[in-house]
Amino acid sequence: MANIKEILAQNLKKNRRRLGITQPELAERAGLSTHYLGMIEIARNFPTADVLERLAAALGIKSNELFSVADSPEIAMEQLQHAFLGNLDQKLNNLDQVIEYALDKAIEKRFKDASLPIRK
Numbered sequence: 001m002a003n004i005k006e007i008l009a010q011n012l013k014k015n016r017r018r019l020g021i022t023q024p025e026l027a028e029r030a031g032l033s034t035h036y037l038g039m040i041e042i043a044r045n046f047p048t049a050d051v052l053e054r055l056a057a058a059l060g061i062k063s064n065e066l067f068s069v070a071d072s073p074e075i076a077m078e079q080l081q082h083a084f085l086g087n088l089d090q091k092l093n094n095l096d097q098v099i100e101y102a103l104d105k106a107i108e109k110r111f112k113d114a115s116l117p118i119r120k
Contacts, residue, residue: 004067005043011066012041015059029058 016026027037031054039045040055047055056063 003043005046007069008046008066009041009043011068012037012055012059015061015065016041019059026055026058030054 012026016023021029023037023041024034027034030037030051032051036045040047052063052066056066
Protein backbone atom coordinates (compact mmCIF):
# COMPACT_ATOMS: atom_id res chain seq x y z
CA MET A 1 0.00 0.00 0.00
CA ALA A 2 1.21 3.50 -0.81
CA ASN A 3 2.29 5.85 1.95
CA ILE A 4 0.71 9.27 2.43
CA LYS A 5 3.37 11.06 0.33
CA GLU A 6 2.75 8.67 -2.57
CA ILE A 7 -1.02 9.02 -2.30
CA LEU A 8 -0.67 12.81 -2.36
CA ALA A 9 1.75 12.62 -5.30
CA GLN A 10 -0.63 10.41 -7.32
CA ASN A 11 -3.65 12.59 -6.59
CA LEU A 12 -1.78 15.79 -7.47
CA LYS A 13 -0.71 14.35 -10.83
CA LYS A 14 -4.14 12.90 -11.52
CA ASN A 15 -5.95 16.15 -10.80
CA ARG A 16 -3.39 18.27 -12.64
CA ARG A 17 -3.66 16.07 -15.71
CA ARG A 18 -7.46 16.09 -15.43
CA LEU A 19 -7.29 19.87 -15.83
CA GLY A 20 -4.79 19.51 -18.66
CA ILE A 21 -2.22 21.77 -17.02
CA THR A 22 1.53 21.43 -16.63
CA GLN A 23 3.56 21.45 -13.45
CA PRO A 24 4.70 25.05 -14.08
CA GLU A 25 1.07 26.12 -14.57
CA LEU A 26 -0.06 24.47 -11.34
CA ALA A 27 2.96 25.82 -9.48
CA GLU A 28 2.13 29.33 -10.64
CA ARG A 29 -1.54 28.97 -9.67
CA ALA A 30 -0.56 27.76 -6.20
CA GLY A 31 2.29 30.25 -5.74
CA LEU A 32 4.99 27.56 -5.59
CA SER A 33 8.22 26.91 -7.43
CA THR A 34 8.04 24.31 -10.17
CA HIS A 35 10.91 22.43 -8.52
CA TYR A 36 9.09 22.21 -5.18
CA LEU A 37 5.88 21.02 -6.85
CA GLY A 38 7.89 18.43 -8.79
CA MET A 39 9.39 17.15 -5.55
CA ILE A 40 5.90 16.77 -4.08
CA GLU A 41 4.71 14.95 -7.22
CA ILE A 42 7.51 12.39 -6.91
CA ALA A 43 6.81 11.96 -3.17
CA ARG A 44 10.14 13.45 -2.09
CA ASN A 45 8.66 16.40 -0.15
CA PHE A 46 5.53 16.76 1.92
CA PRO A 47 3.91 20.20 1.97
CA THR A 48 2.57 22.20 4.88
CA ALA A 49 -1.17 22.52 5.47
CA ASP A 50 -1.09 26.00 3.91
CA VAL A 51 0.51 24.65 0.73
CA LEU A 52 -1.99 21.77 0.63
CA GLU A 53 -4.84 24.26 0.75
CA ARG A 54 -3.31 26.35 -2.04
CA LEU A 55 -2.78 23.26 -4.21
CA ALA A 56 -6.35 22.10 -3.66
CA ALA A 57 -7.70 25.55 -4.50
CA ALA A 58 -5.52 25.70 -7.63
CA LEU A 59 -6.91 22.32 -8.69
CA GLY A 60 -10.51 23.27 -7.84
CA ILE A 61 -10.92 20.47 -5.30
CA LYS A 62 -11.28 20.10 -1.53
CA SER A 63 -8.08 19.54 0.46
CA ASN A 64 -9.18 16.10 1.63
CA GLU A 65 -9.47 14.95 -1.99
CA LEU A 66 -5.69 15.14 -2.20
CA PHE A 67 -5.60 12.11 0.08
CA SER A 68 -8.40 9.94 -1.30
CA VAL A 69 -7.17 6.42 -1.79
CA ALA A 70 -9.80 5.05 -4.10
CA ASP A 71 -12.65 6.49 -6.10
CA SER A 72 -16.09 4.99 -6.01
CA PRO A 73 -16.69 2.33 -8.66
CA GLU A 74 -18.99 4.73 -10.51
CA ILE A 75 -16.33 7.43 -10.69
CA ALA A 76 -13.66 4.92 -11.66
CA MET A 77 -15.90 3.61 -14.46
CA GLU A 78 -16.64 7.14 -15.65
CA GLN A 79 -12.92 7.95 -15.72
CA LEU A 80 -12.19 4.74 -17.61
CA GLN A 81 -14.93 5.46 -20.14
CA HIS A 82 -13.68 9.02 -20.58
CA ALA A 83 -10.11 7.81 -21.15
CA PHE A 84 -11.29 5.09 -23.54
CA LEU A 85 -13.45 7.47 -25.57
CA GLY A 86 -10.63 10.02 -25.69
CA ASN A 87 -8.21 7.40 -26.97
CA LEU A 88 -10.76 6.08 -29.46
CA ASP A 89 -11.45 9.58 -30.75
CA GLN A 90 -7.72 10.18 -31.21
CA LYS A 91 -7.29 6.87 -33.06
CA LEU A 92 -10.25 7.65 -35.33
CA ASN A 93 -8.83 11.09 -36.11
CA ASN A 94 -5.49 9.49 -36.99
CA LEU A 95 -7.27 6.92 -39.15
CA ASP A 96 -9.20 9.69 -40.92
CA GLN A 97 -5.91 11.42 -41.70
CA VAL A 98 -4.38 8.20 -43.06
CA ILE A 99 -7.43 7.53 -45.24
CA GLU A 100 -7.50 11.12 -46.50
CA TYR A 101 -3.80 10.94 -47.37
CA ALA A 102 -4.24 7.61 -49.18
CA LEU A 103 -7.23 8.93 -51.15
CA ASP A 104 -5.31 12.08 -52.12
CA LYS A 105 -2.39 9.96 -53.35
CA ALA A 106 -4.71 7.61 -55.27
CA ILE A 107 -6.50 10.54 -56.94
CA GLU A 108 -3.20 12.21 -57.73
CA LYS A 109 -1.89 8.98 -59.28
CA ARG A 110 -5.10 8.48 -61.26
CA PHE A 111 -4.91 11.99 -62.75
CA LYS A 112 -1.21 11.56 -63.44
CA ASP A 113 -1.88 8.24 -65.20
CA ALA A 114 -4.80 9.77 -67.12
CA SER A 115 -2.57 12.49 -68.53
CA LEU A 116 -0.18 9.99 -70.13
CA PRO A 117 -0.67 9.41 -73.82
CA ILE A 118 -2.53 6.23 -74.63
CA ARG A 119 -0.52 3.80 -76.81
CA LYS A 120 -2.03 1.13 -78.94
